[in-house]
Amino acid sequence: MSGAVQTVVHLPIFGLVLTLAVYLGSLWLHRRTGRPALLTPVFVTVVVVAAVLELVALPYAEYLEQVTVLTLLLGPATVALALPLLANGRALARSAASVVLALMVGAVVSLGVTVGVLRAFGTDPEILRSVLPRSVTSPVALTLAESLQASAPLAVVLTILSGILGAVFAPVLLSLARVQDPRARGFAIGLTSHGIGTSRALDESPVTGGWSSAAMVLNALAMTLVLPLLAPLVSG
Amino acid sequence: MSTREPSDDGPTGDGATDDGRRPLPALLPPVLLGLAVLLVLQMIGLALAALLHLPIPGVVLGLVLLVILGLVPRTRGILRVAEPAGTPLLAHLQLLFVPPGVGVVVEMGALARNALPIALAVGGSFLLALLVVGRVLQALLHRQDRRRGDDGHQRLEGSGA
Numbered sequence: 001m002s003g004a005v006q007t008v009v010h011l012p013i014f015g016l017v018l019t020l021a022v023y024l025g026s027l028w029l030h031r032r033t034g035r036p037a038l039l040t041p042v043f044v045t046v047v048v049v050a051a052v053l054e055l056v057a058l059p060y061a062e063y064l065e066q067v068t069v070l071t072l073l074l075g076p077a078t079v080a081l082a083l084p085l086l087a088n089g090r091a092l093a094r095s096a097a098s099v100v101l102a103l104m105v106g107a108v109v110s111l112g113v114t115v116g117v118l119r120a121f122g123t124d125p126e127i128l129r130s131v132l133p134r135s136v137t138s139p140v141a142l143t144l145a146e147s148l149q150a151s152a153p154l155a156v157v158l159t160i161l162s163g164i165l166g167a168v169f170a171p172v173l174l175s176l177a178r179v180q181d182p183r184a185r186g187f188a189i190g191l192t193s194h195g196i197g198t199s200r201a202l203d204e205s206p207v208t209g210g211w212s213s214a215a216m217v218l219n220a221l222a223m224t225l226v227l228p229l230l231a232p233l234v235s236g
Numbered sequence: 237m238s239t240r241e242p243s244d245d246g247p248t249g250d251g252a253t254d255d256g257r258r259p260l261p262a263l264l265p266p267v268l269l270g271l272a273v274l275l276v277l278q279m280i281g282l283a284l285a286a287l288l289h290l291p292i293p294g295v296v297l298g299l300v301l302l303v304i305l306g307l308v309p310r311t312r313g314i315l316r317v318a319e320p321a322g323t324p325l326l327a328h329l330q331l332l333f334v335p336p337g338v339g340v341v342v343e344m345g346a347l348a349r350n351a352l353p354i355a356l357a358v359g360g361s362f363l364l365a366l367l368v369v370g371r372v373l374q375a376l377l378h379r380q381d382r383r384r385g386d387d388g389h390q391r392l393e394g395s396g397a
Contacts, residue, residue: 019331046337076274077274077325080325081326114361121350147291152336165362180374187373188370195329
């Protein structure tokens with residue numbers, strides 16, 4: 001019996017079948033239960049797949065090899081992020097000065113708090129480098145973590161956590177802070193919680209979603225330029 | 237908008253189409269063609285980054301390249317070609333995060349040892365950046381709208397290029 005399980009588990013497509021099946025299942029669950037942010041499909045899928053790997057004793061490295069297709073698709077998906085950016089191009093261009101200023105303020109606050117807290121605790125520099133890209137959309141965070149010589153899985157986990165934080169709490173927090181303008185709400189969500197936050201912002205309105213995805217892309221570009229310069233300074 | 241410049245819709249416009257009359261995308265499967273366009277752009281980005289030793293990830297260069305092509309009127313058609321692949325990819329972007337996310341298993345130790353500072357850094361920077369950016373941008377946009385004398389909400393749909 002366990003021999004049969006081991007045979008199946010080591011088939012080259014086991015990881016892909018498992019990931020797709022769990023993802024579809026959690027999509028269904030998410031929609032069925034009225035889209036609660038805590039049941040965000042990516043979060044549920046990661047937890048379940050990790051548990052299954054543990055259960056059948058499949059090493060992570062082998063799983064990663066089985067799902068190479070998914071990793072490869074991150075590239076074209078990242079390039080496709082240009083589409084939502086261009087779809088809101090006109091509105092963004094009309095407010096270019098405000099948008100750039102908000103982007104800079106966001107980067108300073110976000111990186112300032114991150115570096116400040118971790119330095120205060122004397123955290124290991126490699127961990128610090130892995131936390132830096134956390135507000136950037138995952139495919140870019142992954143590439144950035146690699147070029148910063150940080151731990152890519154840790155960076156991606158923290159990125160996903162930020163996204164879930166945003167999807168769960170951002171709308172409430174923004175309302176409490178009396179940020180009502182849909183453009184400002186969307187931009188703040190996209191800047192802090194990238195794709196996962198953006199899918200939540202799209203639920204509010206197309207304007208909120210559009211500005212959220214634009215903020216996600218602009219932030220990814222800004223961080224790509226800033227982090228390689230900043231990382232050696234703060235973690236040296 | 238839908239029928240102009242049919243000859244320039246070919247993959248990234250790098251091959252000169254000798255027969256300018258035939259709308260190439262109409263003859264090819266849209267999803268595969270879109271995927272091919274995105275992949276070619278990614279490859280150009282990766283090649284540029286590697287050959288010129290740029291510190292910017294090649295994928296991001298591919299993104300920037302698509303933005304530039306989308307802004308130039310002559311090559312704008314590439315957006316319509318890329319869309320049938322781009323839209324589903326972006327809709328299920330989170331599926332692609334799963335494999336690295338599962339890496340949490342590998343990172344559990346590092347994460348647990350530094351749980352408190354990481355939680356404070358991530359939670360704190362999330363909260364402050366969210367609220368500060370929201371308030372600042374709202375104030376800036378409202379000031380701008382008032383100066384232009386309209387409420388700025390009608391033109392937000394974005395023409396879709």
